[in-house]
Amino acid sequence: MTDKRTVWGVGTSRTIRAHWALIELGLDYETQPIRPRTPGMDDAAFVAINPRKKVPVLQDGTLTISESPAIVSYLAERYSTDTTRLIPEAIEDRARYFEWQSFITMELDATSLYVLRRHVDLPSIYGEASVAVDTARAYFERMIGAAAPDVAAGGQYLLGDTFSGVDILMQSCLFFAERYKLDLPREIIDYRERVTARPGYAKALAANNP
Ligand SMILES: N[C@@H](CCC(=O)N[C@@H](CS)C(=O)NCC(=O)O)C(=O)O
Structure with a gap:
């Protein structure tokens, strides 16, 4: 798995969830700044990773995941540490x-x-x-x-x-x-x-x- 991370989507109350989780966890990432109902949503590269044409989408190495609550929980599960824990263990x-x-x-x-x-x-x-x-x-x-x-x-x-x-x-x-x-x-x-x-x-x- 490469360590390249990309968030697709900005500007909405759903997209901020992905950005905020990455930031709290101190993870580096790139942003593809597409916004709902703009031509970027029809870009072939985006449609290929989310045919539902909804943001946010996270690419983390070989994993592509949509649905903002799932993105937040995935990041929390994978990257929480003893000092920053976004999901409990018990x-x-x-x-x-x-x-x-x-x-x-x-x-x-x-x-x-x-x-x-x-x-x-x-x-x-x-x-x-x-x-x-x-x-x-x-x-x-x-x-x-x-x-x-x-x-x-x-x-x-x-x-x-x-x-x-x-x-x-x-x-x-x-x-x-x-x-x-x-x-x-x-x-x-x-x-x-x-x-x-x-x-x-x-x-x-x-x-x-x-
Ligand atoms: N359940 C999805 C909803 C995603 C969603 O509806 N995103 C909106 C922006 S907040 C969107 O991409 N809208 C584009 C459209 O509906 O065409 C999530 O939580 O990520």
Whole structure:
């Protein structure tokens, strides 16, 4: 396996997940700065590695992997060290990690924020759907409200006092929630401040917006 690493994709709340995980783990990589709905997405070299034409995609040596939560977890599994561990080792702690991963990607992202993205920002592609938009807003606020006590009880981060891959996923959703002016509980705002104060976050923002 060569050690060349490349992230395809910039500029979105999904692409920042790959950049941020690489940065937190201190890994060198190259960026192919393609953005959704631009001609770069139809580039033959990109379509060859992801026929679904979605970013981000990570190439790590001979491995090509899409789906941002899978990219973050893969990097965490492969490259965590004793000093930087983005995924826990103990089975019970890993269960909690995957519980958060599923909650964030399904309940907060797919069924809430992505509905807003499609029908508020991209109605020319996905159509107008005002009822779905209202429902998605209410659903997000109910879900994040129900999660807030767990976030506050855990410690600094979702899994306690160690930053992990699920914090990357959560903040990428909170960034979007802020943009849609969704109500966030005080505990979540405090959590967001802790996570975004990390030097790695500022670097990830820059890497994701070259
Ligand atoms: N489930 C995928 C979603 C990827 C995705 O939808 N990416 C968007 C940008 S955030 C994209 O590539 N959109 C291009 C399109 O839909 O044509 C992930 O988490 O990586």
